[in-house]
Amino acid sequence: MSQAKPPLSASRRLQARAEALLPAGVNSPVRAFRAVQGEPRWIARGAGAYLYDVDGSRYVDYIGSWGAMLLGHAHPAVTAAVQAAAAHGTSFGLSSPEELALAERIHEAYPAIEMLRFVNSGTEAVMSVLRLARGYTGRDLILKFAGGYHGHADALLVEAGSGLATFGTASSAGVPAAAVAATIVLPYNDLHAAQAVFDQEGAKIAAVIVEPVAGNMGCIPPVPGFLQGLRALAANAGALLILDEVMTGSRLAYGGATERFQLEADLFTLGKVIGGGLPIGAFGGRAEIMRHISPLGPVYQAGTLSGNPLSMAAGLATLETLRADRPAYQRLEATSTRLAAGLREAARSAGLAVQVQSVGSMFTVFFAEEPVRDFTCANRSDTRAFAAFHRAMTARGVLLPPAQFEAAFVSLAHGDQEVDLTLAAAAEAFRAVGSRA
Numbered sequence: 001m002s003q004a005k006p007p008l009s010a011s012r013r014l015q016a017r018a019e020a021l022l023p024a025g026v027n028s029p030v031r032a033f034r035a036v037q038g039e040p041r042w043i044a045r046g047a048g049a050y051l052y053d054v055d056g057s058r059y060v061d062y063i064g065s066w067g068a069m070l071l072g073h074a075h076p077a078v079t080a081a082v083q084a085a086a087a088h089g090t091s092f093g094l095s096s097p098e099e100l101a102l103a104e105r106i107h108e109a110y111p112a113i114e115m116l117r118f119v120n121s122g123t124e125a126v127m128s129v130l131r132l133a134r135g136y137t138g139r140d141l142i143l144k145f146a147g148g149y150h151g152h153a154d155a156l157l158v159e160a161g162s163g164l165a166t167f168g169t170a171s172s173a174g175v176p177a178a179a180v181a182a183t184i185v186l187p188y189n190d191l192h193a194a195q196a197v198f199d200q201e202g203a204k205i206a207a208v209i210v211e212p213v214a215g216n217m218g219c220i221p222p223v224p225g226f227l228q229g230l231r232a233l234a235a236n237a238g239a240l241l242i243l244d245e246v247m248t249g250s251r252l253a254y255g256g257a258t259e260r261f262q263l264e265a266d267l268f269t270l271g272k273v274i275g276g277g278l279p280i281g282a283f284g285g286r287a288e289i290m291r292h293i294s295p296l297g298p299v300y301q302a303g304t305l306s307g308n309p310l311s312m313a314a315g316l317a318t319l320e321t322l323r324a325d326r327p328a329y330q331r332l333e334a335t336s337t338r339l340a341a342g343l344r345e346a347a348r349s350a351g352l353a354v355q356v357q358s359v360g361s362m363f364t365v366f367f368a369e370e371p372v373r374d375f376t377c378a379n380r381s382d383t384r385a386f387a388a389f390h391r392a393m394t395a396r397g398v399l400l401p402p403a404q405f406e407a408a409f410v411s412l413a414h415g416d417q418e419v420d421l422t423l424a425a426a427a428e429a430f431r432a433v434g435s436r437a
């Protein structure tokens with residue numbers, strides 16, 4: 001008698017087929033769930049705070065498309081705007097009014113962004129802004145922080161967090177040494193280290209690029225004075241400060257970390273939330289610097305699909321929705337605070353050494369003994385415990401980003417019901433991790 005094998009899940013069947021055609025079956029590495037030795041879920045649809053996989057399982061979603069989905073999935077205003085735009089044509093390769101409308105909204109939210117240009121991803125925004133910073137200053141050196149992820153452009157793939165941290169790769173193959181030779185990497189939150197580099201190399205530094213709240217090595221808040229100190233160091237040396245707000249922009253406040261912490265910078269990058277879940281990026285800042293961009297100036301930058309009408313429509317609907325509902329950020333904060341406190345309590349009850357670090361609607365459950373303030377600390381986390389926690393949460397219908405070194409995101413569609421569900425799952429999952437040893 002042959003025993004019937006349990007049927008493969010639909011996710012597993014798709015994954016197996018995809019692995020023949022797409023490397024690891026995915027189009028972006030962390031989606032393969034390898035860091036948590038988990039099963040990649042294939043998603044059929046999203047609605048509000050939930051994702052539904054192709055097997056019909058429902059999850060409270062804290063991936064939020066890596067931060068883009070601040071309003072939650074399939075928000076009616078965004079869906080309607082995209083449908084209306086699509087009916088009028090998907091790309092013209094010429095200017096359309098929505099580009100100006102979204103640019104005006106962004107300038108209003110970030111007054112320091114006097115001029116900007118839209119691109120198609122955060123990576124592209126960062127790549128372009130670095131060229132601009134170098135072209136404007138006539139200098140080559142770029143300063144970044146270990147564990148800071150600024151997309152996958154060559155010059156910044158040094159000690160970048162995110163998927164790279166998870167895979168323990170300090171850098172990527174295929175990046176010529178020359179491409180990173182002008183990149184200096186320092187520990188996050190270490191102003192003394194930055195001061196020392198500026199003392200030595202100040203006159204050669206084009207720009208410092210920093211995540212105002214680190215999110216790509218897990219959520220790490222800036223220590224008081226760190227970002228302000230960078231501002232002063234850069235200004236004194238005639239270098240530019242670039243705030244990479246691709247993740248934090250219009251998430252930590254309507255005007256991003258810039259508004260939340262009252263920051264000043266020369267240049268900014270945006271992405272994720274400002275596109276409402278469609279491909280987008282933007283870079284901008286002081287008009288005097290932005291005028292160096294082609295065709296006004298000598299720094300070349302272009303894009304076939306830049307300012308795409310669908311992305312503009314989704315971004316505009318997102319920002320208009322947020323603008324009309326400013327208390328939204330207070331609700332988001334309240335939900336996030338309650339969730340983080342509940343997770344801390346649940347871990348404590350299970351007797352686990354866990355740091356729940358959060359800023360606004362970004363958070364990370366670090367399996368670490370001490371508060372995590374930089375990449376070195378983050379790397380001391382117990383990634384096996386995190387993996388076990390992740391699998392236990394997924395099994396209980398809560399989807400966290402499948403890696404220790406990623407921030408999780410609360411959306412405006414998350415409410416008390418979702419927090420209750422999450423905390424009930426976490427109480428069990430932490431206990432499961434605790435009894436694993």
Ligand SMILES: *Cc1c(COP(=O)(O)O)cnc(C)c1O
Pocket residue numbers: 066120121122123124126149150151152211215216244245246247271272280281
């Ligand atoms: C996501 C992210 C990027 C890259 O954006 P993509 O749209 O994925 O290319 C750059 N910087 C930061 C801070 C990010 O979080």
